[in-house]
Amino acid sequence: MMRLDSFARGAAFAAAAAAAWIPWALCAGAIVGRAPALALYLAMATALFAAGIAPRGTRRGAVALAVGGLALTLALLARSATELGIGLAVLLGVVRGAYLYRGAPSRTLLREAALLLGGLLLARFVGGPSPLATAFALWAFLLVQSCFFLLRGGRATTPTRGAIDPFEAAQRRAMELIESRPP
Numbered sequence: 174m175m176r177l178d179s180f181a182r183g184a185a186f187a188a189a190a191a192a193a194w195i196p197w198a199l200c201a202g203a204i205v206g207r208a209p210a211l212a213l214y215l216a217m218a219t220a221l222f223a224a225g226i227a228p229r230g231t232r233r234g235a236v237a238l239a240v241g242g243l244a245l246t247l248a249l250l251a252r253s254a255t256e257l258g259i260g261l262a263v264l265l266g267v268v269r270g271a272y273l274y275r276g277a278p279s280r281t282l283l284r285e286a287a288l289l290l291g292g293l294l295l296a297r298f299v300g301g302p303s304p305l306a307t308a309f310a311l312w313a314f315l316l317v318q319s320c321f322f323l324l325r326g327g328r329a330t331t332p333t334r335g336a337i338d339p340f341e342a343a344q345r346r347a348m349e350l351i352e353s354r355p356p
Contacts, residue, residue: 177225183319191312198304216244292317
């Protein structure tokens, strides 16, 4: 699987995922119907994108399986394509911001909100009921998500093992002080 650790690679994945949707819609849509075919395709695309953006040293297969399982669960629970799209966007944002690329909580929340809302709004703007319009919506959303690496300075970083968050370090020191005081 291709690493999606730059804007250009993410944009290429977005184009490939959008282009592959049309044959998928024609083949799988004829067998199971358009709505289930779309739900399954979006779940698979989300899992592959999450695995592709995983930083070096991350087990990408485990990321794909975990996100894929959660995405399929969302696909079963969602009542509409809009609900599914929002749910999968939130799943991608949580996985990317909380597990794959940890950072300052306020900055991470702001960045993820901007990317996800921007991607969803652009997808809504270009999307429509036809398979071609759906492909454009998928491309637009994933293209905006590829901007993640432009906002991070173009490099993927992994959280260092054993590094303690400053908040956790302060909490540990406070607990040590509280526990060391005589009653």
